[in-house]
Amino acid sequence: MPYVSACLAILALSYILFRVAFRRHSTIEHVPGPPSPSWIYGNLLNLLLPVTYGDHEFAWQRQYGAVYRIKACFGVSSLLLHALGRSFHIPLQADRLVVSDPLSLQFILRGTSFKHGPTLENAVTTVFGKKALASLQGEPHQRARAILNRAFTANAVRQFQPVFERTTQMMAAQLEESLMAGPLTDICSALFTPTLSAIAEAAFGCTLEEMGDELITQHRHAIVMVASRSRAHILAEVLYAYIPSNMLRFALFLPTSAFRNLRRYTIVTRKLGERLVSGKLEASRRGLEMDNDIYSSLLHPDASQEEKDAMTACEVATQTAMFLIAGQETTANTLALGLYELAKNVDFQEELRAEIYSAIGGDIAYDSMPLLNAFIKETLRMHPVTPLTEQVATEDTVLPLSHAIMTTSGERISEIPIRRGQIIMMAHASYQRRESLWGSDAGEFKPSRWTDGTTYKGDALGPYANLLSFLGGPRACLGWRFAILEMQVVIFGLVRKFSFTLPEDDSVRPCLAGTLMPAMANGNKGCPLLVSCLL
Numbered sequence: 085m086p087y088v089s090a091c092l093a094i095l096a097l098s099y100i101l102f103r104v105a106f107r108r109h110s111t112i113e114h115v116p117g118p119p120s121p122s123w124i125y126g127n128l129l130n131l132l133l134p135v136t137y138g139d140h141e142f143a144w145q146r147q148y149g150a151v152y153r154i155k156a157c158f159g160v161s162s163l164l165l166h167a168l169g170r171s172f173h174i175p176l177q178a179d180r181l182v183v184s185d186p187l188s189l190q191f192i193l194r195g196t197s198f199k200h201g202p203t204l205e206n207a208v209t210t211v212f213g214k215k216a217l218a219s220l221q222g223e224p225h226q227r228a229r230a231i232l233n234r235a236f237t238a239n240a241v242r243q244f245q246p247v248f249e250r251t252t253q254m255m256a257a258q259l260e261e262s263l264m265a266g267p268l269t270d271i272c273s274a275l276f277t278p279t280l281s282a283i284a285e286a287a288f289g290c291t292l293e294e295m296g297d298e299l300i301t302q303h304r305h306a307i308v309m310v311a312s313r314s315r316a317h318i319l320a321e322v323l324y325a326y327i328p329s330n331m332l333r334f335a336l337f338l339p340t341s342a343f344r345n346l347r348r349y350t351i352v353t354r355k356l357g358e359r360l361v362s363g364k365l366e367a368s369r370r371g372l373e374m375d376n377d378i379y380s381s382l383l384h385p386d387a388s389q390e391e392k393d394a395m396t397a398c399e400v401a402t403q404t405a406m407f408l409i410a411g412q413e414t415t416a417n418t419l420a421l422g423l424y425e426l427a428k429n430v431d432f433q434e435e436l437r438a439e440i441y442s443a444i445g446g447d448i449a450y451d452s453m454p455l456l457n458a459f460i461k462e463t464l465r466m467h468p469v470t471p472l473t474e475q476v477a478t479e480d481t482v483l484p485l486s487h488a489i490m491t492t493s494g495e496r497i498s499e500i501p502i503r504r505g506q507i508i509m510m511a512h513a514s515y516q517r518r519e520s521l522w523g524s525d526a527g528e529f530k531p532s533r534w535t536d537g538t539t540y541k542g543d544a545l546g547p548y549a550n551l552l553s554f555l556g557g558p559r560a561c562l563g564w565r566f567a568i569l570e571m572q573v574v575i576f577g578l579v580r581k582f583s584f585t586l587p588e589d590d591s592v593r594p595c596l597a598g599t600l601m602p603a604m605a606n607g608n609k610g611c612p613l614l615v616s617c618l619l
């Protein structure tokens with residue numbers, strides 16, 4: 085271990101010296117922004133590790149507007165390296181723009197000048213593998229996305245309603261059982277197994293028993309690893325961004341328990357994917373009827389090599405870790421934060437329960453329930469599980485602004501030149517709380533804004549309710565319809581049967597650790613609520 089630490093320290097020091105030696109001025113240095121409290125961390129601790137998510141970010145937005153500059157680690161923005169008689173521009177991370185202006189966000193999402201930033205790209209490739217949809221770029225991404233989109237249309241997703249109803253019953257039974265020990269229940273723990281079961285059954289057509297205990301354990305470890313964030317993680321992410329993509333698989337062999345667990349997770353999810361796919365192909369060869377899960381719909385026994393409109397068995401199998409993590413943790417955290425808001429807003433909870441009772445009997449039309457849908461939209465607006473997305477400019481470009489800004493040198497500008505390699509943080513949570521767009525009460529949880537028509541009506545950015553919680557453009561969430569239906573069914577089933585209130589010593593707050601999640605006073609993930617059974 086001392087040897088590894090020494091190597092890491094030398095690496096970090098060389099990197100810093102290299103950056104200082106070859107610094108180049110950034111094109112965004114005159115964009116106003118908060119002063120940097122630390123040369124090592126810049127403003128990142130305030131942005132990523134505040135006590136409650138957004139403590140600083142939302143105040144910065146109020147003070148500096150919808151586009152401002154922050155410092156990331158080590159205070160240098162980019163390098164111009166002169167070697168062998170040529171100039172090489174090496175993009176670095178220090179000056180970043182934080183953007184919540186809808187016009188700029190639209191430009192980033194819809195255009196071709198940006199892609200995932202290096203930290204995000206490396207993390208996604210390491211955890212999901214380089215052939216997973218979320219890791220692909222350009223034409224291979226378009227092809228895979230077009231194939232996978234067919235499994236996530238409104239009609240395709242509707243057939244999973246019975247799956248969600250079953251897993252909601254499982255959740256209700258678990259909650260009833262836990263109530264025997266007392267009314268205080270950690271909602272995050274209660275949501276874990278049912279949301280995992282929902283994605284396993286709908287995506288893979290298998291039960292948790294068929295998935296196996298080891299995979300469930302490793303999935304828990306992976307979630308814990310994703311849900312830990314410290315100063316050391318922030319520094320490690322800066323260095324991690326510089327690992328070339330072809331070296332990433334070696335990162336999994338780093339001698340830490342986190343990487344050991346992650347390596348194990350990639351192995352067990354790969355094996356599960358291969359087992360599922362070969363079982364389904366074998367069943368189809370024997371003339372058995374295919375199930376109606378997502379993997380079965382994607383598999384074509386004849387697709388042995390890459391085709392334009394079909395995935396090979398191997399390509400389907402490689403999506404397994406991505407579906408498990410993207411499909412479970414995001415939905416579970418959104419539901420937990422939503423139930424927490426319900427516990428805080430008991431009057432609204434009563435109104436919602438009345439709407440649910442009046443819908444019982446016959447086929448339930450979830451989309452036609454105004455309060456249920458207003459509640460889900462408001463939860464997604466206030467608590468987008470990915471509140472920030474790191475993007476990097478792939479070419480020199482010019483970022484348009486809805487409103488001109490005054491630079492620190494006194495110039496009024498309505499666009500900002502961006503150099504290739506510039507990192508931009510798309511601030512979805514800030515966009516969704518901008519008072520000039522959503523009203524002076526944008527910081528309040530208020531589902532009625534969705535029923536009284538006072539929400540922001542500008543050009544649609546994301547696929548759902550003009551929110552960016554599912555991102556937007558070609559990389560918008562593949563599973564957004566799946567997630568909405570799952571949340572409708574779960575909230576309907578739980579609010580019908582249970583009431584939720586806050587304990588007296590409530591200290592839960594939204595925290596960013598991989599995704600936005602509820603955290604307790606000790607910083608650990610958790611959301612203890614008082615639950616009582618009504619039926």
Ligand code: HEM
Pocket residue numbers: 217218219229283406407410411412414415418468469470473552553554555558559560561562563564566567
């Ligand atoms: C409330 C629940 C969910 C939220 C808030 C959410 C949010 C997001 C966001 C913000 C992205 C874009 C990430 C990026 O590229 O920066 C994304 C991508 C993705 N999501 Fe979701 N997601 C949710 C549920 C789901 C579910 C249930 C599934 C699968 C069944 C899913 C599958 C995916 C996939 C595969 C991608 C990658 C898409 C691509 O790169 O083309 N998500 N999601």
